[in-house]
Amino acid sequence: MLSLIARAPHPLVRHLPFPAERFEEVIGTGVVAERPGFDAYATGERHAGPFLSSSPSVVLGALAAPTSAIRLPTGVTVVAILDPVRMAEDFATLDPISGGRIERVVGKGAEAGHFSLLGLDEERRWDRRKEKHELPRRLWADESVEREGEFRPALKNTTPCRAPATGPSRPARSGDRPRLPGPAARHGDPLFTANAVQPRAACARLIDHYRERFEAYGHDLRSVTVDGLGPSRPEQDGTPLRFAEESAPVVRREAPTSLRGRRPCPTAGRPVRPSGTM
Template sequence: MKFLAITLISHHAATSPTERFGEVVATAQLAEELGFDGFGVGERHEWPFLSSSPPVVLSHIAAKTSRIRLFTAVTTLSLLDPVRAYEDYATLDHLSGGRLELIIGKGNGAAQAKLFHVTTEDQWERNRESYELFRRLWREEKVTWSGRFRPALEDAQTWPRPLQRPIRVWHGSATSKESVELAARHGDPLFSANVSNPIEPYAELIDHYRERWAHYGHDPADALVGAGFAGLYAARTSQEAIAAYRPVFQARLDYQRKAGIPIVFPTLEDAIERSSVLVGSPQQIIDKVLRYHRRFGHEVMHIPADAEGLTPARHRATLELFQSEIAPVLRAEVPSRPFPSPPSSPAASDDRVPAVAGGTS
C-alpha cells in the first residue's frame, strides 16, 4: 500500500494566511522525511480554505522537497479553463522534476460554483468536457477542438510541453457515478473520497467503477483504486488516542453544525465504529484499514496532513507512529504497484514510449 498526506488548507483566525501556508510547506517536508509516498493539496474557492491555487503551493513544495510525489486533491476542472490549467500543471510538472499527479473532480461548495458561474445542471458536463480537452492538450502538439463552455481551438499549441507524457490523472469520486464513468471510460485510476459517510456508498461506487472498467474493455487487473480516510490519531493505547482526539472531533462537529452540514456521526465512538476516521492503537488502525481494503481493494490511501487542533508535538508523534509501526505492516499486507518514476531524460518522456494500462508502471 502507498500513503499520501493531503490538505485542503483550511484556515481559522489563530494564524495568519502567511503562517498557515508555512505550516503546509513544513508538513510536506515532514511527510517526505517520514517516508510518505505523496503529498496533496486540494482546491477550494471559498472560506475557510486557502487552497485556491494548488499549482502555486505545490511549486513551492516542489522546491523544498526532492522525492515525494505531489498530488492535487482535487483539481476542480469544472471551474477552470482547461487550457490555463494545462499551462499551470505542465509548468509544475517540469519544476517538480516529473513528480506531479492530478486528482480531478467537479469540486464541492455552492459559493465557489457561484463565483465561477457553474450550475448543478452543467457541472458534470463541464468537468467531462474540460478533462477531455485537458487530456488532449497534454498528449498532442496541436489541438483542434470545439465544445460548449470555452472558445474553440484550431491548431492550438500550448507551452511548455510537459515532462511526463502522459501524466497520470486520478478521478476523485464522492457520491456520483459521473466521475466513476469518466475514469473507467478513459482507463484512469479512481480515488474514493470515503470521508463523510459509512463505507457502503463508497464501496458501491468502486464496484460500479470496476464493472464499467471491464465494460470499456480494460483488463480488470489494471484497475487502480485509492481511498481517503477522515482523520488520524495513533497512540500506544486506544484510551490515550480517544482522549487526545475527542476535542478535535468535537471542534469538527461544532463547525458542521455552524455551517449547516448534516451530522452523520454524532459521537466520536460512532465515528470510530462506522466512519473511516482512524483513531486508536497501531493494531486497531491496521485492522480497520485492512477491513476497508477487503471491501475496496484499494492500493493507495490518504490521511489528513493537518494537525486539526492537535498540538504540534502530538501531530508529529502520530505521523511518526503511523510511519514506523502502521505503514510497514500495511505495505507488507497489501501489494501495490509502484508509482510512476520521474523521467530521467527527454527521451524518457517521449510520446513514443507506450503507457502501461491503468497509468501505472
Template sequence: MKLLAITLVVHAPDPATGTLVPTRERFAQVVRSAELAESLGFDGFGVGERHERPFLSSSPTVLLSHLAALTRRIRLFTAVTTLSLLDPVRAYEDYATLDHLSDGRLELIIGKGNGTAQRDLFGVTPEDQWERNAESYEVFRALWRDQPVTAETRFRPPLRDAEVWPEPLQRPIRVWHGSATSRESVDLAARYGDPLFSANVTGPIEPYAALVDHYREQWGHYGHDPALLTVGAGSAGLSIAARSQDARAAFEPAFAAYLAMQANIGVEPVFPTLDDFVRRSSALIGSPEEVIDKVGRYQERLGHSVLHVAAEGQGVSEQTHRHSLELFAAQVAPALRRLPGPPVWGGASADPAAGVCESRVTDSEHRAQRAVPVGSE
C-alpha cells in the same frame, strides 16, 4: 500500498483557543507538513483546491511549485483539481510547467469540486457542473497527449489546431478521478482507463464501496485490462497513540470542531458521538495495531492500493499531529505496504505492466477523438 498525506489548507480559528494564525504562518505550516511527510517516507503529498472560506488552497499550482523546490523525492498531488471551474487550456499551461519544475513528480486528482460559493464565483451551475468537468478533462487530456488539438467545446472557445506550451515532461501523466457521491466521476474514470480516488471521508463505507463496485463494472465494460484497475481511498482523521484511549482523547477537540461545524450549518451529524465516529467512519484513531486492522478491513472492501491520511490536524496542535504521523510512519506504514493490491508507482513513462494505470485507447484513436465535439460521448 502507497501512502499520501493531504491538506485542504483550512484556515480557521483553533477550536480550543479561538486563535487564528496569520495567513503567512498557515502557509508555513503547510510547507513544514510537506517536508515532514517526505522525511517520514510518505510516497506523496497532496494539496486541495478550494475557492471559498475557510480554505487557502485556491492556487494549488503555486503552492505545489514552492513545495517542489523544497522537496526532492515525494510525489506532489492535487487533491483535487477542480476542472469544472477552470479553463482547461490555462490549467494545462500551469500543470505542464509544474510538471517540469517538479522533475516529473506531479500527480493529478481531478474532480468537479464542492461548494456553492465557488460555483457562484466562477459562474457554474449545478446543472452544468458535471458536463463542464468532463469537457475540461477531455480538452486537458488531449492537450497533454498529442498536439495540435481541435475540439468543439461548449464552455470555452473552440480549439482549431491549437498548440499550447510548454510541452509536459511526463507523457502521459497519470490522472486520478476523485469520487465522492456521484457516478459521473466514476464513469469518466472508467471510460478513459484512469485510476479512481474515493473520498471515503464524510460517511460510512457503504456508499463509497458501491461507487467503487460500479467503477469496476464500468472498467470491464470499456474493455480495459483488469490488472491495471487502480483505486485510492481517503481517511477521515488521524490520531495514533500507544494506548487507544490516549489517541481518542487527543482527537476529542477535532471531533468537537466537527460537531460545531455541523451545527453551524444546520446539518445533523452523520456520526453523533466520538465512539460512533471511530467505529463507523474511515478515521484512523487508536493504537497502531487498531489502525492497521481498520485499514486492512477497508482494503478488503474497497480494494485500494493507495491511502491518504491527513497531513495536518484540525483542532489538535501541530506537535500532537506530528506525533501521530511519526507513529503512523514507524509502526503502521510498514504493515500497510505489505497489503495486497496492484502496483501503482513507477512514473508515467514506465511500462503499464509495471503499474502505471494507462488507457488502452491508441494514439490513432486519440487523434480521431479530437475531430469530434468534446463531451459528445
C-alpha cells in the same frame, strides 16, 4: 497527507495566523513529511470560507522547491470551474519543476458556493466537468488540437502544452453518484475516494460501476485492485497514540509554530484516551 490550508482562530488563544504564517507551516509540514517517507502530500482547492487553498498549483510549486521525492497531488482539482487550457499549462509547467512528482486528482468539489462565486451555473457542473476533463489530455498528447466545445471558445490548430511526465491524471469522486467512474475507466485511470461518511453499499456500487465501465472500454479487469479498505478497529484506536508518540515530536521540532506555548492547554498532562475513529 492532505491540507486544505484552513485559516481560523485558534480555539484556545483565539490567535488568527497571518496568511504568510499558514503557508510557511504548510510548506514546512511537507518538508517534514518527506523525511520519514510519507508517499504524498496533497493540497486541496477551496474558493470560499476560511481557507487559503484557492490556487493549489501555486502552493505545489512552492512545495516542489524544498522537497525532492514526495509526490505532490492536488486534493482535488475542481475541473468544472477552471479553464482547461490554463489548467493544462499550469500542470505542464509544474511537471518539470517538480521532477514529475505532480499528480492532478480530478473531482467536482464538495464546496458550496464556488460555482456562483465564479459566475457559473451549478446545474451544468457534470457537463462542464466532462468537457474540461478531456481537453488537457489532448493538449498534452496531440501534435495539434482543433476542438469546439460548449463552455469555451473553439481551438484552431493549437500548439499543445509539453506532456507531463507523470502519466495519467487520477479522477477522484465523493458520494455514490456514478458519473466520475466513467471518464476514469475510459482512460484506465485509478479511482480515488476521500469520502469518509458514505455507507459501504454506496462504495460497493461505485466500485461495481467502475469495474463494469473499465472492462467495457477494453481494459484488463484483472489489473483492477481495491486498496485502502481502512484499518481495523485496534489500528484505528492506536493511530492517535502513535501520532502523539512518534510524529508529533518531529513536527513540533521541524515545523515550529508561534501558537505553541502561548497558553497552557487545560487538558495538558492528562492521559490520552484512544478514539474510535480517525
